[in-house]
Amino acid sequence: MASTYVAEGEREYGRYTNPSWTAFETTLGALESGQALAFASGLAAVTCVLDLVGAGGHVVGTRGAYNAVMTQLSDLEARGRLTAAYVDPTDTASWTAAVADADLVWLESPTNPLLELIDLPTVIAAAKAANAYVVVDNTFATPLRQNPLALGADLVVHSATKFIAGHSDVVMGALVVSDPELFAVLKGRRDLLGAIPGAFEAWLALRGLRTLGVRLDRAETNAEELARRLRQHPLVTRVRYPGFGAIVSVELSSTQIAIDLTHRTQLWTHATSLGGVESTFERRRRWPAEPSLVPDELVRLSVGIENVEDLWTDLYNSLS
Numbered sequence: 001m002a003s004t005y006v007a008e009g010e011r012e013y014g015r016y017t018n019p020s021w022t023a024f025e026t027t028l029g030a031l032e033s034g035q036a037l038a039f040a041s042g043l044a045a046v047t048c049v050l051d052l053v054g055a056g057g058h059v060v061g062t063r064g065a066y067n068a069v070m071t072q073l074s075d076l077e078a079r080g081r082l083t084a085a086y087v088d089p090t091d092t093a094s095w096t097a098a099v100a101d102a103d104l105v106w107l108e109s110p111t112n113p114l115l116e117l118i119d120l121p122t123v124i125a126a127a128k129a130a131n132a133y134v135v136v137d138n139t140f141a142t143p144l145r146q147n148p149l150a151l152g153a154d155l156v157v158h159s160a161t162k163f164i165a166g167h168s169d170v171v172m173g174a175l176v177v178s179d180p181e182l183f184a185v186l187k188g189r190r191d192l193l194g195a196i197p198g199a200f201e202a203w204l205a206l207r208g209l210r211t212l213g214v215r216l217d218r219a220e221t222n223a224e225e226l227a228r229r230l231r232q233h234p235l236v237t238r239v240r241y242p243g244f245g246a247i248v249s250v251e252l253s254s255t256q257i258a259i260d261l262t263h264r265t266q267l268w269t270h271a272t273s274l275g276g277v278e279s280t281f282e283r284r285r286r287w288p289a290e291p292s293l294v295p296d297e298l299v300r301l302s303v304g305i306e307n308v309e310d311l312w313t314d315l316y317n318s319l320s
Contacts, residue, residue: 031143042159044195045173057103162275165208219246264318274302
């Protein structure tokens with residue numbers, strides 16, 4: 001927990017390094033096959049990445065990506081800092097055309113909350129051919145289901161608050177890169193901006209990483225079964241599930257039914273975050289900044305590790 005170290009030793013000051021950060025970064029870096037940096041939050045990590053774009057640079061982003069990322073890009077564009085364009089995640093041909101003049105390409109797959117998938121190998125290859133930085137938000141897939149650096153991406157970003165930490169008790173972010181020179185640039189930006197996590201937060205996130213495998217396996221099994229059952233429910237018009245992971249999005253037959261569902265359950269918790277051991281859900285359009293392409297009647301489910309029959313009974317009894 002130290003902030004101050006004896007001069008001329010391995011560490012000089014608590015804003016530059018901490019043994020707890022190092023332990024977390026070493027572990028996450030090994031899982032993603034790169035070098036990791038811990039941040040105060042996922043958005044702090046996002047901010048550090050967007051600093052790579054010079055004044056007047058061009059960013060090509062994923063349409064329907066996490067709304068806070070979209071809001072940050074819109075803010076930077078409104079202030080004349082950069083220009084941004086957005087591509088349908090499933091339209092590979094549009095991606096390959098759009099990245100030709102990009103300085104940075106922001107990929108999110110699966111997307112939040114529509115759970116659409118990008119053809120990462122093809123899009124990453126096209127972006128790299130255009131000499132653009134390629135960033136992949138790997139929060140939903142986790143390094144256990146997807147390794148963007150192995151596909152040629154330059155950076156991986158995580159909201160470690162979610163599946164990485166996994167217990168809804170820490171706010172933290174992380175970046176992982178494979179290029180040592182890029183790592184040094186990003187660490188320098190983190191040191192300068194002070195976007196650092198606390199030592200205890202890093203300890204909690206490392207504790208979460210130790211159980212990521214068993215947590216994700218159980219939650220994914222639950223999610224697959226719930227997605228199967230929800231497809232058969234008469235009030236469900238569409239189930240969005242990419243075939244892996246623990247996030248399921250459902251579109252219900254009306255907005256009011258979606259609102260009612262989130263207020264009737266006893267086991268499921270209505271909350272805005274995700275990726276914890278407990279099951280949570282949210283009607284995303286309750287947030288003013290949520291993109292209009294997200295249906296009003298969509299509910300995003302973050303499936304936890306509880307007994308699947310208990311989870312289903314609570315959903316079934318609350319859907320009416």
